[in-house]
Amino acid sequence: MRVLDLFEYLRRWNAAQTHTQIAAQLAIPKSSLTQLLKTLVNRGYLEYDPASKGYFLGPAVVSLGQRSAETRDLVSVAEAVLADAARATSETCALNVLKGDVSEVMATASGTHRLHYTMRIGDVAPLYATSGGKALLAHLPEEMRRDYLARVTFEKVTPRTIDSVAALEAELAEVARTGIAFVVEEFTPGIVGMARPVLSRSGFPLAAVNIALPVARYDAALKRRCLNALEDAVAMIRERAHLG
CATH class of the missing domain: 3.30.450.40 (GAF domain)
Incomplete structure (x- = not known):
């Protein structure tokens, strides 16, 4: 459910969202969210922008x-x-x-x-x-x-x-x-x-x-x-x- 909520949240905003923003909006504990984001980035479902420190949907979702x-x-x-x-x-x-x-x-x-x-x-x-x-x-x-x-x-x-x-x-x-x-x-x-x-x-x-x-x-x-x-x-x- 958290993964689906995260995908839908990022799709709605259509812009990079920070760890803090995601945790607050989706009510996910920051410790749990950290590992979830890491896994999704490694699998290509999310991408991370170091400049904005934000996450957005990655190529695997598009694929x-x-x-x-x-x-x-x-x-x-x-x-x-x-x-x-x-x-x-x-x-x-x-x-x-x-x-x-x-x-x-x-x-x-x-x-x-x-x-x-x-x-x-x-x-x-x-x-x-x-x-x-x-x-x-x-x-x-x-x-x-x-x-x-x-x-x-x-x-x-x-x-x-x-x-x-x-x-x-x-x-x-x-x-x-x-x-x-x-x-x-x-x-x-x-x-x-x-x-x-x-x-x-x-x-x-x-x-x-x-x-x-x-x-x-x-x-x-x-x-x-x-x-x-x-x-x-x-x-x-x-x-x-x-x-x-």
């Missing part, structure tokens, strides 16, 4: 707001782009975002074949078992990826689901090199998936665009068409979301 805005922008432009990709390939396409240890579908367009894979908004899946999840994982900052790999527990969703850190690390290295992630029946029997990440200006994976299709229809020609559609979709989303 949180930007991330939320970027995700909303991506979702708002993705629907039309995914519809174009679905028409170009006749296969189901989706926009996936990172949500803890899973990927979540935020927008989707269904394929036109009678037999097609359905992805619904709000669907979640393990990062290690889907093409969109692997595209996100491979492009995370190293610290975040190491943290995930240190605690991941593999569930054998299908007989072909990847089930070891070593195998996943090797696959993620290839995804990072090529920019393309593949799965074959790792999350859903009979389904192939492929994905590309949508990166921020700093290289963070804001989302992944994936295409899912039945194994029975998967051949070299369709693979090329889907990969071209993914490349076009990511480029269009980046352009329309002003990420380029």
Whole structure:
């Protein structure tokens, strides 16, 4: 509560506030406030101005707001782009975002074949078992990826689901090199998936665009068409979301 009160107080004033001012306005004991301010400065949520001896909101707070805005922008432009990709390939396409240890579908367009894979908004899946999840994982900052790999527990969703850190690390290295992630029946029997990440200006994976299709229809020609559609979709989303 103190952290939230502090953020809201500094936002209202939109100017640096001293230790004494903050303690008085928020009724926080000075000894407790000292450690709180130190921690928030060290984490980048506050900045300290030695000249005025005041504190103000730092870049980490701004980054949180930007991330939320970027995700909303991506979702708002993705629907039309995914519809174009679905028409170009006749296969189901989706926009996936990172949500803890899973990927979540935020927008989707269904394929036109009678037999097609359905992805619904709000669907979640393990990062290690889907093409969109692997595209996100491979492009995370190293610290975040190491943290995930240190605690991941593999569930054998299908007989072909990847089930070891070593195998996943090797696959993620290839995804990072090529920019393309593949799965074959790792999350859903009979389904192939492929994905590309949508990166921020700093290289963070804001989302992944994936295409899912039945194994029975998967051949070299369709693979090329889907990969071209993914490349076009990511480029269009980046352009329309002003990420380029």
